[in-house]
Amino acid sequence: NAGVMQNPRHLVRRRGQEARLRCSPMKGHSHVYWYRQLPEEGLKFMVYLQKENIIDESGMPKERFSAEFPKEGPSILRIQQVVRGDSAAYFCASSPGQGLANEKLFFGSGTQLSVL
Amino acid sequence: GIQVEQSPPDLILQEGANSTLRCNFSDSVNNLQWFHQNPWGQLINLFYIPSGTKQNGRLSATTVATERYSLLYISSSQTTDSGVYFCAVVMILTGGGNKLTFGTGTQLKVEL
Numbered sequence: 001n002a003g004v005m006q007n008p009r010h011l012v013r014r015r016g017q018e019a020r021l022r023c024s025p026m027k028g029h030s031h032v033y034w035y036r037q038l039p040e041e042g043l044k045f046m047v048y049l050q051k052e053n054i055i056d057e058s059g060m061p062k063e064r065f066s067a068e069f070p071k072e073g074p075s076i077l078r079i080q081q082v083v084r085g086d087s088a089a090y091f092c093a094s095s096p097g098q099g100l101a102n103e104k105l106f107f108g109s110g111t112q113l114s115v116l
Numbered sequence: 117g118i119q120v121e122q123s124p125p126d127l128i129l130q131e132g133a134n135s136t137l138r139c140n141f142s143d144s145v146n147n148l149q150w151f152h153q154n155p156w157g158q159l160i161n162l163f164y165i166p167s168g169t170k171q172n173g174r175l176s177a178t179t180v181a182t183e184r185y186s187l188l189y190i191s192s193s194q195t196t197d198s199g200v201y202f203c204a205v206v207m208i209l210t211g212g213g214n215k216l217t218f219g220t221g222t223q224l225k226v227e228l
Binding site: 031033035041042043044045048050055056089091095097103104105106107109110112 | 120149151157158159161164202204209210211212213214215216217218219220221
């Protein structure tokens with residue numbers, strides 16, 4: 001039973017390019033979360049998605065960042081026109097989405113984005 | 117929003133020593149998790165502990181929800197315990213789902 005899979009593990013982009021980060025949740029999980037970890041800091045919530053719906057994006061920067069979780073395929077976090085300040089580790093987590101008050105979140109290994 | 121603070125920020129131990137890490141939070145929460153982030157960046161779930169005490173091998177955790185703090189105990193530390201320890205409080209999002217707010221972390225280094 002594979003865990004949460006993220007790819008690529010490392011991504012290098014030049015300023016102004018686009019970055020696409022992919023996350024495949026655990027089998028049977030329908031809820032996906034994205035978190036960002038800046039150097040020397042804890043993880044910060046970005047967005048919460050269910051299949052084909054963005055439920056809460058209160059942690060997403062207002063510009064250049066978008067996320068989707070299509071009916072088929074992985075969740076994608078997209079960063080347009082990257083800047084050096086976007087350099088960070090981006091973690092994806094998933095949960096079963098059974099409506100329980102205290103479902104566990106399972107984290108992937110993260111994608112380390114480096115902007116040159 | 118809720119504030120989560122951890123102490124100490126940095127800790128160096130000799131192998132075999134014991135330690136206690138603390139997590140304070142500013143408001144009532146639905147649940148609390150402890151994580152270990154290893155030197156390769158992977159996040160490992162340690163405990164899911166809204167209240168009371170749990171033990172897993174050399175690790176144990178206690179949460180006193182009414183006083184808004186949690187403690188992580190590491191006994192007989194080993195070099196493989198090195199890394200960053202995070203606590204994260206769990207809040208239920210409008211529309212379902214759980215949001216984690218992470219603390220500032222404790223950087224632990226265990227030396228031979």
